[in-house]
Amino acid sequence: MRCRTLTAWLIVLVAIAAHARGENWPQWRGPAGDGVSKETGLPIAWNANLALRWKTKLPEFGSSTPAVWGDAIFLTSQQDEKLLLLRIDKDSGRIVWTREVGSAKAARQGPKRGQQKFNRWHNMASPSPVTDGKHVVVHFGNGELASYDFDGQKLWSHNLQKDYGRYTIWWGHANSPVIHKNLVISVCMQDSIADLVDKPAASYLVAHDLVSGQVKWKQMRMTKAKAEECDSYTTPVFRKTARRTEMIVMGGNQVDAYDPATGKQLWYLPGIVGGRTITGPTVAHGMVYVTRGMRGALLALRPAEDGERSRRDIAWRATQGTPDSCTPVVWRDLLLSVTDDGIARCFDAHNGKLHWKERLKGKYKASPLAAEGRIYFLNTDGLCTVVAAATRFHKLTENRLDDTTLASPAVSDGNLLIRGKKYLYCIRK
Secondary structure, eight states, X not given: OHHHHHHHHHHHHHHHHHHHHOOOBOSTTTTTTSSEEOOOSOOOOOBTTBSEEEEEEOSSOOOOOOEEETTEEEEEEEETTEEEEEEEETTTOOEEXXXXXXXXXXXXXXXXXXXXXXXXXXXXXXXXXXXXXXXXEEEOTTSEEEEEETTSOEEEEEEHHHHHOOOOOTTOOOOOOEEETTEEEEEEXXXXXXXXXXXXXXXEEEEEETTTOOEEEEEEOOOSOOGGGGOBOOOOEEEEOSSOEEEEEEETTEEEEEOTTTOOEEEEEOOOOSSSBOSOOEEETTEEEEEOTTTOOEEEEOOOSSEEOOGGXXXXXXXXSOOSSOOOEEETTEEEEEOTTSEEEEEETTTOOEEEEEEOSSOOOSOOEEETTEEEEXXXXXXXXXXXXXXSOOEEEEXXXXXXXXXXXXXXXXXXXXXXXXXXXXXXX
């Protein structure tokens, strides 16, 4: 009897400890880069007086998502011309340290091909940091790529503009780096300006050793896109198959897969002509979901083999009301998306059947978050609408914070982290 009682208590304690540990949120859109959290007990209702654990004033501003590991939250920001990395304590919200990674001015003049400009929605601090628990890597719109330890000591740095040429993306570099094993991988997809210069501006992927910063491989990525169609603001995701891990890249009117260890291209689907691409890829159920640039068709791909792929690899497509900025999220058998002007849709992730569409309040730039059978849609005015991840539309709550919110939310240890223009908010049930 005592043995059974002790065993039962041990099971309870292990379960409590597992819940208390929660999960890390090491990069943009979480552990798998898909916007899905496996945590339970997350808040669904909050405001300035309810469930707000703490809020921390930030040096303004940035639209990067927090990266979280253990008790450390990492965030980038731009204050005037200073490019900053902050470490924030997850329990108290206290800023533990701030490092000036570099300096740059975000040009905001009118369109002029061959140099990047920034609109009001973002600046040099748009790429999100990424961490493996020992290193935190940041990338800024001036090309600065740097690695720090958790104590704030700089380990190495490169400037990709100095190494590989100035950025020619029209509206400001915003691709976040990713980590694969011992590599940190960055992408640059931009206007080749081939019709203006003798030597086209390069689009490429480059991998640096996570510990030393040494270049391990570099792969050119020159597609058939022209002018602004070349531009992409997306971040790679990883897709695991029965025999390998693929790194999926979307942009320049093309989606393709690479071996992250070597940079070798595995397969590619060209001719996805739309325009500059903001909405990133996501993976689930063995499929790759991408959206043509400039609100083109949402495509569900199931690549059959390596090499050049064709339209036969498209399992289904949706052509109306597709997102321009926000990357869709998959929860179990459902794919959910929201347009920039607030039309949310729910599809069958396997065959593309539309279950429902509803108008939400406000405008949207942040990608939705899925957790516990719920979808969190955060608009640009601090309003987060929580709906059930179900085949029928069911709104659970609307929650407002008095801030401009462009960054996608993050989750760790039962905390919902929302980065505003003025503050970082920690919300807890």
